[in-house]
Amino acid sequence: MTMILEPLLQVADLGGPVVMVLIAVAVVTVAVMLYKFWQFTAAGVGRHRALGDAINAWDRGDRSEARRALDRSRSYLAPVVNMAFATRGGAEAETRLIAEAETRFAKLERGLRFLDSVVQLAPLLGLFGTVLGMIEAFQSLQDAGAQVDPSILAGGIWVALLTTAVGLAVAMPTALALSWFEGRMDAERVLAERAISTVRAPLGGPPRHAAPAAEPAHA
Numbered sequence: 001m002t003m004i005l006e007p008l009l010q011v012a013d014l015g016g017p018v019v020m021v022l023i024a025v026a027v028v029t030v031a032v033m034l035y036k037f038w039q040f041t042a043a044g045v046g047r048h049r050a051l052g053d054a055i056n057a058w059d060r061g062d063r064s065e066a067r068r069a070l071d072r073s074r075s076y077l078a079p080v081v082n083m084a085f086a087t088r089g090g091a092e093a094e095t096r097l098i099a100e101a102e103t104r105f106a107k108l109e110r111g112l113r114f115l116d117s118v119v120q121l122a123p124l125l126g127l128f129g130t131v132l133g134m135i136e137a138f139q140s141l142q143d144a145g146a147q148v149d150p151s152i153l154a155g156g157i158w159v160a161l162l163t164t165a166v167g168l169a170v171a172m173p174t175a176l177a178l179s180w181f182e183g184r185m186d187a188e189r190v191l192a193e194r195a196i197s198t199v200r201a202p203l204g205g206p207p208r209h210a211a212p213a214a215e216p217a218h219a
Contacts, residue, residue: 018129018163022122026170029118032111033177043076043108045184048191051075055195058085059202076104077192084199094200101192109185115178119171126167133160 040046054069070082080100087093137157 016129016133016163018125018132019166022125022129022163022166022170025118025122025125029115029170029174032114033174036111036115036177036181039108040181040184044074045076045108045188048073048075048077051078051081051195054081055198059198061202076108077101077188077195080104080192081195081199084196094196097196097200098193101189101196105185105188105192108188112178112181112185115174115181119175119178122167122171122174123164124167126164126170129163129167130160133157133163136160 050069050073054066054073057063057066057069067085070078070085073081080097083100084097087097134157137160
């Protein structure tokens with residue numbers, strides 16, 4: 001633990017308060033990403049084999065097999081599909097089912113807005129620290145007067161650029177993680193829309209509202 005903390009403390013000491021803020025943001029960001037990974041795993045995001053079997057069976061018209069497969073599913077979307085199995089009605093019912101799915105998506109997407117803010121603001125914080133460091137470096141150069149030492153300016157510049165490097169180091173892994181989370185959620189939405197559409201209008205099953213048979217004509 002000491003081997004990790006000592007370099008961080010040295011960087012914070014060199015970069016000043018902006019780097020300290022970025023390190024604090026990085027710690028919170030790592031905690032949020034770990035929580036999101038755990039949440040996605042616990043919810044079974046991306047693991048919908050039994051749910052897919054239920055949807056396919058329903059699409060073939062095999063209602064009993066569809067319900068058995070749904071009972072085996074541990075997907076967080078299983079209650080939505082079960083509701084779709086039992087729901088009759090038109091566009092209003094489908095809108096309700098989509099709203100139920102979106103409610104579950106909203107819980108999984110909680111915290112992604114924070115990660116998006118970190119991706120956007122961490123480089124700006126780093127740039128802000130660089131600007132402050134450059135101002136301090138040029139002030140030191142001005143105070144030196146005629147006895148200018150190039151090392152004073154060079155040292156001030158590299159310390160100033162350190163904040164930009166830290167900001168980018170925080171933003172880039174966060175951007176990758178955010179892209180992965182958003183990609184998973186896009187795939188989940190596609191799955192939910194397909195499931196609802198299939199259950200509402202199965203290809204192999206009997207129509208929900210069959211037209212009455214025509215009466216035979218009398219001679």
